[in-house]
Amino acid sequence: MRRFVKNETAQILVIALTTAIGAEIKVYPFHGDYFRMGLGASTFLFFLLFVRHLPYLKVGITTGILSVFFQGTEWLTQSTSLSFTASLQNNVAAGVYYVVFALCMGRLQTKIDEYTPLRLGALVSGIDLISNGTELFLRWLLLSVNVMDWDDWLLLLIITLVRSYFVIGLYSSIMIGQMRIVHAEKEKRMEQMLHVGTGLYGETFYLKKSMGTIEAITEQSYILYSKLKEDNLGRYGQEALSIAQQIHEVKKDSQRILAGLTKLYDSEIVVDMSLAEMLDFVVKANQKYSRMFQKKIKFTTELATDYRTAEFIPLLTIVNNLVSNAVEAIQGQGSIRIRVDEDITDTVLVVSDTGCGIRDSHRSVIFQPGFTTKYNESGVAAAGIGLSHVRDIVHSLGGEIAVGSSEEGTGTTFIVRLPTSKIRSVFTAV
Numbered sequence: 001m002r003r004f005v006k007n008e009t010a011q012i013l014v015i016a017l018t019t020a021i022g023a024e025i026k027v028y029p030f031h032g033d034y035f036r037m038g039l040g041a042s043t044f045l046f047f048l049l050f051v052r053h054l055p056y057l058k059v060g061i062t063t064g065i066l067s068v069f070f071q072g073t074e075w076l077t078q079s080t081s082l083s084f085t086a087s088l089q090n091n092v093a094a095g096v097y098y099v100v101f102a103l104c105m106g107r108l109q110t111k112i113d114e115y116t117p118l119r120l121g122a123l124v125s126g127i128d129l130i131s132n133g134t135e136l137f138l139r140w141l142l143l144s145v146n147v148m149d150w151d152d153w154l155l156l157l158i159i160t161l162v163r164s165y166f167v168i169g170l171y172s173s174i175m176i177g178q179m180r181i182v183h184a185e186k187e188k189r190m191e192q193m194l195h196v197g198t199g200l201y202g203e204t205f206y207l208k209k210s211m212g213t214i215e216a217i218t219e220q221s222y223i224l225y226s227k228l229k230e231d232n233l234g235r236y237g238q239e240a241l242s243i244a245q246q247i248h249e250v251k252k253d254s255q256r257i258l259a260g261l262t263k264l265y266d267s268e269i270v271v272d273m274s275l276a277e278m279l280d281f282v283v284k285a286n287q288k289y290s291r292m293f294q295k296k297i298k299f300t301t302e303l304a305t306d307y308r309t310a311e312f313i314p315l316l317t318i319v320n321n322l323v324s325n326a327v328e329a330i331q332g333q334g335s336i337r338i339r340v341d342e343d344i345t346d347t348v349l350v351v352s353d354t355g356c357g358i359r360d361s362h363r364s365v366i367f368q369p370g371f372t373t374k375y376n377e378s379g380v381a382a383a384g385i386g387l388s389h390v391r392d393i394v395h396s397l398g399g400e401i402a403v404g405s406s407e408e409g410t411g412t413t414f415i416v417r418l419p420t421s422k423i424r425s426v427f428t429a430v
Helices: 001-005 008-023 039-050 057-078 084-105 117-143 152-231 234-268 277-292 310-327 386-396
Strands: 296-303 333-342 346-353 400-407 411-419
Touching: 008 039, 008 057, 039 057, 039 084, 039 117, 039 152, 057 084, 084 117, 084 333, 117 152, 152 234, 277 296, 277 310, 277 333, 310 333, 310 346, 310 386, 310 411
Parallel strands: 296 333
Antiparallel strands: 333 346, 346 411, 400 411
């Protein structure tokens, strides 16, 4: 089946056969039965719009031959004459219509996506009119039928316009639907990529921080070894040296892991993002997070400024964690407000919630390493990123973070100030 779908000849035959069958459903716009218009033309145009990988002329010739065969067979069954020549003379013009139509459409084949539906409809109507004119002229030559009255041409023009714009409208609707599906899929993949990117950034940030600690411990262990050796405490000195060597091995392993994470991180995210796009991602991610806890939370975003930034991953990590903390702090239902403002030198991010607030006794220690108020049912502390790490990321960008206001039971506000010059991209058109 898959080979059949991919086979060019098979595809052309399907188009030709479907069009020929569609042409059998017809109307007679003029007096008499010498000229008919059926669904074949609409069907043929519809196929041509979607199969631009096929040679249009070959499709037109094949369709024309099958159309002549179908209509000729019908003519023979309804006529008292069994003359093949008479049958061909009466129906060959209908086949020529598809050849001329395909030949003209071939001029647009590679440019269809460049035209607006209105302009494409006008061009197709013109091609349809030329093809019908060719068919009528050929019928006049072969059958001596005069169909050149102005009323007939006006009717033909109206039918051509209606038919062409109907097919173009249907095609455009299908393409818009497909674009929406593709856009939704791309948006979903972008969210997944950003989620992975923020996770990688957090892990690399922790690892870089740990690398500094490991380096300091290694140096201190070696200094301790030297002092113990000087004090003739060789046995203890050897133990200190052994510890220094083991820590050095941990450092090398950590460096390899960091190199891998950094390479993966750099390959995942290579574009800028606007602040509006960043907040949209944060809101969507935390809407899902709040639904997971069966909480009804209203998210509000306010942007007094917007620009593109290459530092959106650390910014996402900061804002996303503040907002997710706010989600966890809200009991049942509430609201979270995210505001972005800009003063003379800084970009200010403000995250406010209507959650449980912060106790007075905790205000002075919330940014201390290891501080948490979140424990699971077994009493194990949460393993997520803490405010101390959020603060460290803010500091790495040259900024500051503070609790703007917080009273127990009335919610919390965090204010992050970052130097605009450090996070704003050079090309900032949004």
